[in-house]
Amino acid sequence: xxxxxxxxxxxxxxxxxxxxxxxxxxxxxxxxxxxxxxxxxxxxxxxxxxxxxxxxxxxxxxxxxxxxxxxxxxxxxxxxxxxxxxxxxxxxxxxxxxxxxxxxxxxxxxxxxxxxxxxxxxxxxxxxx
Numbered sequence: 001x002x003x004x005x006x007x008x009x010x011x012x013x014x015x016x017x018x019x020x021x022x023x024x025x026x027x028x029x030x031x032x033x034x035x036x037x038x039x040x041x042x043x044x045x046x047x048x049x050x051x052x053x054x055x056x057x058x059x060x061x062x063x064x065x066x067x068x069x070x071x072x073x074x075x076x077x078x079x080x081x082x083x084x085x086x087x088x089x090x091x092x093x094x095x096x097x098x099x100x101x102x103x104x105x106x107x108x109x110x111x112x113x114x115x116x117x118x119x120x121x122x123x124x125x126x127x128x129x
Contacts, residue, residue: 001035004125006118009033024107024115031107031115033122037099042077045102049091052106053083069094072128074101080116088112092123101128 001019005011009022015034022033040048046064047057058064069078069092076094083089088109094101103126105112105119 001129002127003035003122005033005122008118009122024111026111026114029108029111031105031111033103033105033119036102036104038102039099042093042095045093046079046081049081049089049104049106050083053081053087053089054085055081055083069123071101071103071123072126074128076101078120082109082112090116090119094128096128 003020005022009024012021012023012032014021017038018034018036020035024031024033043058043061046061050057064079066077066079069076071092071094074094074096076092078092079090081089081091086109087107090105090112092103103123105115
């Protein structure tokens with residue numbers, strides 16, 4: 001795995017399940033970008049993230065607003081989850097041979113929205129082996 005994050009993203013220590021972590025601070029708002037490989041199906045992960053931003057679970061994947069995305073020749077899904085509590089998550093999920101690659105931008109809604117385009121550009125820089 002190799003990537004090229006925007007200069008405004010600061011590298012931070014990755015957690016036990018993360019391959020890379022970046023923090024973003026702007027105008028008193030903050031967000032975190034994390035890269036991980038993990039299991040679990042798409043619906044379970046969507047519902048976990050919905051819960052993290054104060055939304056109720058959905059019953060089927062078709063209820064989620066997702067776009068198809070390709071990162072480093074892997075096809076997957078891109079979703080934006082905006083909560084009612086001022087928190088949002090934007091995520092790319094790439095189910096390879098298992099475990100799935102997850103690229104997640106999470107934090108204050110304002111900064112997540114401001115960084116959605118840079119996040120998509122970041123995904124274009126990613127090379128997966």
